[in-house]
Amino acid sequence: MHPRLLCADLACGPLTLDEENSHHLAVVLRAQVGDRVVIFDGQGREGQGVLRTADKTKAVVEIESIQTISRESPLHITVLQALCTGDKMDWVVQKSTELGAAQIIPVAAARSVLKLEPGRALKRLEHWRAIAQAAAAQSGRTIVPTISPVMSFREALHGWTQEQSPKTGWLLDPFAEERLSTTPSQGPVAIWIGPEAGWTDEEEQTAKAAGIRGLRLGPRILRTETVAAVALTAIAMKCGDF
Template sequence: MQRYFVAPEQFRDGAITITGEDAHHAARVMRMKPDEEIIVCDGAGRSVKAVVIEVSPLEIRAKAIEVLAQDSEPAWQITIAQGLPKGDKMELVIQKGTEIGASSFVPFESERVIVQYDGKKEAKRIERWGKIAKEAAEQAHRHTIPTIESVKSWRQMLATIEQYDLALFCYEREGADAHGRGIAKAVREWKASRNINNEFVQDDVSPRILLMVGPEGGFSEREAVEVEAAGAVLVGLGKRILRTETAGLVGLTCLLYESGEMEGA
């Protein structure tokens, strides 16, 4: 069953309107017909099964017939803060991170970022990243689309750390030869200090966790010192050196496992 995201204003009193590229794709590519059933989410916590009433390349009209449970979103709100990578690697991080369960993405500049950031192109780039997140959320049957923030400077990134319940800084020295603390140990220590168990988290609170990943060249020692002073915990992702586009996805999966996401019913 096809899944679509619409803005809240396109979803009123059970009447749903799908426009733009989604309407064109549904009408021309999917050959949608009246009386077909679809799933529609407004990205703000409402998902329904709907029946199509009218189809055109400009607009699809549908009517909600059943409210669906919001059961595919992770218990923890996990933000991947990604040091700007080269080429289209950020697109991969957003696509796969959305499928796995990230709640938001924050690209940022750091000391060893190789790519030259062009602020003039940011709006177009954010728009493209948002489209990738939307399509990935539809494919993964999510009820919300992750947010993608504008590119932050290193200082701006440091200033946001205090907004999170836990901030993890993926630093290769923490993983090499078991030099330091692994991500699983750090998360379990945090859970113990907060008296958090998975059942409690899922039922009552939704912790906000920040996962910081460096660019191709990793982080510098100076950055590690500064981020730890700002309140983040330095963690490793194992003894192997991961590519920048791999590290965040591995860290995200580890966090979801520790949240109880993988336990099943």
């Protein structure tokens, strides 16, 4: 498998990589002059190239051809994940990217233990975006999912209700009656995942009043960081992505 790197400025001809990508290619991956390299721009295009200069600060790849390639899910899926502690958010971002989520929105829920001040929230956003980029490169995606800034529950809900296109929203609830067998085969889907302690009654009622339905994923209670991967996999099976 050839190395895959993200570079927004993708064009045929010699391409000088930034220091981070150069170091990763020349030092971490130990690529040699003449090795094949794949460059993608995060917007659906992928270039095939050859490493011409294996410099750890300014590696040069000769891009020979560029194609527009889609490896995206048939459904546009948004994961709205309540903030969770430790490296759980990192896991959610990584696995959601690998499994085809189009957008990930971190939500500051009422019961979220993790509280982020504006400065720290910005740093975490940059960190999560870097994780999504690396996961997209590793998984062969040509589009990097959008990682939105942290929103309050009401901000996220307002944004969802303002979308004009037909859409489906599910609030993951281990005690809900509805199951994934009613998954629509087309149209945007939003998956709302609560924090470790779950959604509050007020959040659940507000979401359901806005047209978001409760949904359960089997008879077992899943950890918050597990839900996105399970839901995305189940939806992929349902809509023919696997």
